[in-house]
Amino acid sequence: MNFxxxxxxxxxxxxxxxxxxxxxxxxxTGAIARLRRNMRNEFIWTILGLGATLVxxxxxxxxxxLTILAYCAAAFLFVQAGYYFFRFFLFYRRTQRYDLGLRKxxxxxxxxxxxxxxxxxxxxxxxxxxxxxVWIAIVDTDVTGGFIVRYLSGEMPTSPWTIIxxxxxxLCTQFLGAFxxxxxxxxxxxxxxxxxxxxxxxxxx
Amino acid sequence: xxxxxxxxxQVNAHKGILFKICRLYQxxxxxxxxxxxxxxxxxxxxxxxxxxxxxxxxxxxxxxxxTAIVYLxxxxxxxxxxxxxxxPDLADDVRPVRDExxxxxxxxxxxxxxxxxxKALIFLYMEGHSGKDMAAILDLxxxxxxxxxxxxxxxxxxxxxTLGYEF
Numbered sequence: 001m002n003f004x005x006x007x008x009x010x011x012x013x014x015x016x017x018x019x020x021x022x023x024x025x026x027x028x029t030g031a032i033a034r035l036r037r038n039m040r041n042e043f044i045w046t047i048l049g050l051g052a053t054l055v056x057x058x059x060x061x062x063x064x065x066l067t068i069l070a071y072c073a074a075a076f077l078f079v080q081a082g083y084y085f086f087r088f089f090l091f092y093r094r095t096q097r098y099d100l101g102l103r104k105x106x107x108x109x110x111x112x113x114x115x116x117x118x119x120x121x122x123x124x125x126x127x128x129x130x131x132x133x134v135w136i137a138i139v140d141t142d143v144t145g146g147f148i149v150r151y152l153s154g155e156m157p158t159s160p161w162t163i164i165x166x167x168x169x170x171l172c173t174q175f176l177g178a179f180x181x182x183x184x185x186x187x188x189x190x191x192x193x194x195x196x197x198x199x200x201x202x203x204x205x
Numbered sequence: 206x207x208x209x210x211x212x213x214x215q216v217n218a219h220k221g222i223l224f225k226i227c228r229l230y231q232x233x234x235x236x237x238x239x240x241x242x243x244x245x246x247x248x249x250x251x252x253x254x255x256x257x258x259x260x261x262x263x264x265x266x267x268x269x270x271x272t273a274i275v276y277l278x279x280x281x282x283x284x285x286x287x288x289x290x291x292x293p294d295l296a297d298d299v300r301p302v303r304d305e306x307x308x309x310x311x312x313x314x315x316x317x318x319x320x321x322x323x324k325a326l327i328f329l330y331m332e333g334h335s336g337k338d339m340a341a342i343l344d345l346x347x348x349x350x351x352x353x354x355x356x357x358x359x360x361x362x363x364x365x366x367t368l369g370y371e372f
């Protein structure tokens with residue numbers, strides 16, 4: 001096959017008379033653009049969630065037996081979320097450059113994304129018990145609130161069955177949380193990461 | 206507003222590049238339009254980074270190819286029928302092709318079976334870029350480009366034969 005002949009035919013191909021899209025606004029659909037969009041949505045929903053928690057805490061949190069617990073747990077929750085989302089925002093800002101060398105920018109993006117997914121996983125594991133504690137303390141139902149109050153006042157029953165029941169409940173909650181976290185990561189981040197990893201492998205072959 | 210007008214004027218002057226990239230990377234007209242829109246948006250959002258120290262077309266090649274490579278097609282139900290094996294059996298009889306336009310059409314058919322990076326390489330080669338330029342645009346070493354390009358050319362020849370043509 002003579003590629004030079006083909007190149008001539010390629011160069012002589014009539015210029016397409018179609019016009020370019022006139023709109024310079026709209027949603028982009030590339031893997032990085034979708035990841036950025038998901039990150040932005042995640043950020044907005046988390047801010048809304050934390051804001052709602054803060055409002056409920058201020059309105060209802062001060063009239064319960066567990067007020068101190070609610071405020072302490074909320075303070076830890078907000079500090080951890082604030083730290084994580086500050087990092088997350090810096091990463092989000094770094095992802096907007098497309099004109100860098102493909103391999104270099106992709107490699108950096110993929111490794112940073114992998115790292116951020118792991119940080120996100122750890123962050124989620126850390127804040128799940130804290131968030132549960134904040135909401136239990138705010139809602140303060142007879143069952144859970146009473147349980148915590150009894151524990152804090154040293155009236156906790158020490159029967160093995162109660163301890164087994166507590167451990168099983170906590171384990172199930174954490175497993176369930178991990179399962180939903182995995183689903184969330186898979187649909188929002190991991191599948192795009194796999195696609196980018198495939199392209200990177202192709203480039204580094 | 207003036208910046209936007211200048212940008213559109215520059216892109217229009219090189220729009221052939223964009224149409225060719227879209228044709229290479231997408232099979233359906235609808236997908237090509239989506240990719241074109243995506244590339245134009247990416248060019249516009251990266252336009253501030255173009256400082257004029259290189260030619261506009263060189264910068265455009267880089268952004269457009271980067272976008273095409275990481276672009277994800279919309280998922281459709283009938284995508285399940287996409288043939289994953291790129292090499293069917295060799296054609297029983299190989300027909301020689303003389304007409305240039307027909308050669309080009311067959312060439313496009315063969316290129317459709319290449320990987321994303323392979324498409325970028327063959328596109329830049331067909332556009333007449335030197336190995337050094339291709340290496341700079343794709344962020345590969347010149348040696349790597351040379352080896353890969355030879356591999357892609359061999360692959361294309363094999364695909365064209367499996368389609369039943371020879372030229």
